[in-house]
Amino acid sequence: MEIKREKNSIILKNIDFDIKEILECGQIFSFYEENNSYIVVSSDKICKITKDENFTKLESDDINYFYNFFDLDTDYEKIKKEILKLYPNFFKFFEGGKNIRILRQDPYQTIISFIVSSNNNIKRIKKILFSMSQKFGEKQGEIYLFPTLLSLKNASIQDYKDLGAGYRSEYLYKSVKMLLEKDYEEETLKSLPTKELKKRLLNLSGVGEKVADCILFFGFNRTDVFPVDTWIRKGYSYFCEKKRSDKEISSYFVDIFKNYSGYAQQYLYNYMIFCKNPN
DNA sequence: GTCCAGGCTCTTT
DNA sequence: AAAGAGCATGGA
Numbered sequence: 001m002e003i004k005r006e007k008n009s010i011i012l013k014n015i016d017f018d019i020k021e022i023l024e025c026g027q028i029f030s031f032y033e034e035n036n037s038y039i040v041v042s043s044d045k046i047c048k049i050t051k052d053e054n055f056t057k058l059e060s061d062d063i064n065y066f067y068n069f070f071d072l073d074t075d076y077e078k079i080k081k082e083i084l085k086l087y088p089n090f091f092k093f094f095e096g097g098k099n100i101r102i103l104r105q106d107p108y109q110t111i112i113s114f115i116v117s118s119n120n121n122i123k124r125i126k127k128i129l130f131s132m133s134q135k136f137g138e139k140q141g142e143i144y145l146f147p148t149l150l151s152l153k154n155a156s157i158q159d160y161k162d163l164g165a166g167y168r169s170e171y172l173y174k175s176v177k178m179l180l181e182k183d184y185e186e187e188t189l190k191s192l193p194t195k196e197l198k199k200r201l202l203n204l205s206g207v208g209e210k211v212a213d214c215i216l217f218f219g220f221n222r223t224d225v226f227p228v229d230t231w232i233r234k235g236y237s238y239f240c241e242k243k244r245s246d247k248e249i250s251s252y253f254v255d256i257f258k259n260y261s262g263y264a265q266q267y268l269y270n271y272m273i274f275c276k277n278p279n
Numbered sequence: 280g281t282c283c284a285g286g287c288t289c290t291t292t
Numbered sequence: 293a294a295a296g297a298g299c300a301t302g303g304a
Contacts, residue, residue, distance in 0.1 A: 026285055114285080121284035124302065166300030171287080208287045229285040245294080246286090269285075 003072060010058040010067060016076065017056055018099035019049045025100050025270050027218050029113050029126045030133065030146055041133070042069055043106035044145045071101050079263050086257055087264075093235075096270030102263065103218065107186060108179060109146045110219030115171050115206040117214070124164070131163040152176045171206025178204055194222045209247055217262040226253040226261040231272040 002013040019038055023031045030041040037050040047060040047069070060066050076099070083090050112132075117125050129146075136147035136155060155176065160169035178184060189197060194216060201212040213227035226232075228246040236249045244252060257264040 115287095117284090118286040119284065119299080120286085120301080121303080124284080127302095161300090164301070167298090168287090168300080206287065210286060214285070227285070230283080231285070273285095 005063070005067070008059060008061060008063055010063055010072070012056045012058070013054065015056055016099050017070075017101065019051055019056060021097045021100050022070070022103070025097055025266065026122055026273070027266070028103055028105060029117075029122065029129050030109070039143060041143060041146050042066075043109055044138070044148070046140060046143050046145070069104050071104055074101070076101060079260060083257065083260050083264050083267070086260065090264065090267075093267045093271040096272070096274045097267060100266060100270060102266065104221055105218050106146070107189060107215070107219040108149055110215050111175070111179065111201070111204065111207070112147075112172065114211045114214045115175060115204075116165060116168055118168065118206060118208070118211055128164050135159070135163065149176060149179050153180060168206055174205035175207070190220065194224060197222070209250065213250065223262040224254060224259050226250045226257065226265045229269075231269055232265065234276075235268045235272045
């Protein structure tokens, strides 16, 4: 892949970068498609992505942020090779998303988003988070930024219910309060080892094993986790017949894929969604 | 109408 | 520790 950096843009040629796959694989929910281009909102930053036949162009006032956000230094072909070393029969699961990349997302946006995600579907998750951005996020041009913790400080449980968050409203309310405490300062969290960080995330309201793993992976770039949701539970049967709980399924996979667990999970998830789904 | 979605909390064994 | 009930909402 050829990367050309300019002041406010990055141009990608010889593309192993598929913006549609990257955004529409359930790792981020705050993005919008408009006439063949995408707008991505990460925290208080915006990126516009346009795709041509020969290249993909990223545009942002903070393009360095999005260079990191889109994980452009990482070689995903190497990751696939490493996964195959660990589990040679894995190749067919790459079919669901050949050019996905794992976004390095804002920790708090990831936490809020995945609390909303639990027992929910992507379409409605997007809707709830968009409404939340409309109501509590700052408006920049035509785009609503993702709400900051401070902007959510005075949100009530009823406010979240009005957004359509349902019974997760109380989780959001409680967790926002906690996230504003010293224990959850960004630098503190980032400095914790994965196990300690997970423990702290699990203390939040509305954060269980699966959501914590997603936050660790998408929000903190910890790759030795394997989030188990309803799709992965089904996919597990391709690997092993023994009946296991979700937590056991997760450690079954982490034992196999080690530091590549998160990536392997993402490929399996995409395979289940896009190759095994009747739609 | 029932089942399901990137599951969690709380209660009961 | 493990298993089960209950949970808001909207689409299939």
